Amino acid sequence: xxALGRPQFLLQFSEVLVKWRCFFSFLAAKQGKDGVxxxxxxxxxxxxxxxxxxxxxxIHSCFSDGRLHSSGTVDMLDWNxxxxxxxxxxxxxxxxxxxxxxxxxxxxxxxxxxEGQMKGMIQRLGVLAKHAVEYGVRLIVDTEQTYFQPAILRxxxxxxxxxxRDKAVVFNTYQCxxxxxxxxxxxxxxxxxxxxxxxxxxxxxxxxxxxxxxRAAEIGYEDPINPDYESTNRKYxxxxxxxxxxxxxxxxxNVMVAMHNLDTVKQKVRMNEMGLAPTDKTVYFSQLxxxxxxxxxxxxxxxxxxxxxxxxx
Numbered sequence: 500x501x502a503l504g505r506p507q508f509l510l511q512f513s514e515v516l517v518k519w520r521c522f523f524s525f526l527a528a529k530q531g532k533d534g535v536x537x538x539x540x541x542x543x544x545x546x547x548x549x550x551x552x553x554x555x556x557x558i559h560s561c562f563s564d565g566r567l568h569s570s571g572t573v574d575m576l577d578w579n580x581x582x583x584x585x586x587x588x589x590x591x592x593x594x595x596x597x598x599x600x601x602x603x604x605x606x607x608x609x610x611x612x613x614e615g616q617m618k619g620m621i622q623r624l625g626v627l628a629k630h631a632v633e634y635g636v637r638l639i640v641d642t643e644q645t646y647f648q649p650a651i652l653r654x655x656x657x658x659x660x661x662x663x664r665d666k667a668v669v670f671n672t673y674q675c676x677x678x679x680x681x682x683x684x685x686x687x688x689x690x691x692x693x694x695x696x697x698x699x700x701x702x703x704x705x706x707x708x709x710x711x712x713x714r715a716a717e718i719g720y721e722d723p724i725n726p727d728y729e730s731t732n733r734k735y736x737x738x739x740x741x742x743x744x745x746x747x748x749x750x751x752x753n754v755m756v757a758m759h760n761l762d763t764v765k766q767k768v769r770m771n772e773m774g775l776a777p778t779d780k781t782v783y784f785s786q787l788x789x790x791x792x793x794x795x796x797x798x799x800x801x802x803x804x805x806x807x808x809x810x811x812x
Contacts, residue, residue: 639755
């Protein structure tokens with residue numbers, strides 16, 4: 500995504516998305532729900548009107564037009580729509596001030612020229628997605644560093660809303676060495692269920708571990724990476740299991756399994772047990788060309804419609 504426009508926009512937008520999510524967690528803690536998994540947290544709308552909670556009074560008005568569930572609660576998927584329904588790009592770059600209850604830019608607002616540059620990035624992504632649809636191929640948006648990733652995930656979801664109505668054309672890439680990987684995968688799937696489009700994901704372990712840890716230590720925030728390789732393996736398997744169960748449930752989701760070890764073959768066995776056939780074209784394997792031929796070749800021989808190999812220079 501950083502090739503399509505200014506990385507600074509992705510950085511700023513990611514910062515905003517993280518702050519909004521932290522604000523949701525703050526409100527959940529105020530309602531005594533901080534010990535609940537994020538996707539299970541539901542904020543009581545009536546409690547958002549309590550004056551002593553400051554900024555929450557303004558939040559209530561955002562959900563006053565009948566968009567709420569009949570339960571009168573707001574979950575993380577509803578919460579994200581506070582940002583999605585804004586139209587001007589610079590208006591996305593605001594966060595709630597807990598003291599004043601007003602929405603404020605975390606940094607200086609974009610100029611008109613910068614606004615045009617940011618819209619250009621989104622338009623370019625749309626051109627690529629239309630091209631993928633026209634040629635019957637998939638558009639896989641690669642993963643980047645965690646400080647860009649929230650914005651990349653969000654913008655790619657916008658493309659999925661437009662282009663994944665009938666089949667999975669646009670895919671996100673999820674790095675499973677990231678502590679928040681499962682939450683991101685499960686939230687994406689639940690959004691697709693609620694809105695009725697096809698979810699597409701590529702699962703990888705991750706590529707920026709040393710850079711991520713060095714930056715976290717330098718700036719002073721929590722290391723976003725799992726503590727060890729075994730933890731990442733477990734996170735990868737959990738994400739993949741969730742994806743396969745979703746495919747088995749409705750056959751609308753697609754997953755690309757990007758891995759280079761013997762567990763790859765185990766996934767093939769499990770898919771056979773679940774009744775997921777190669778002709779379904781819902782599960783793919785992706786490996787770097789020449790990196791693990793002792794697995795790639797047998798896998799391709801026995802499951803020819805599964806295997807994709809990529810060459811990186």
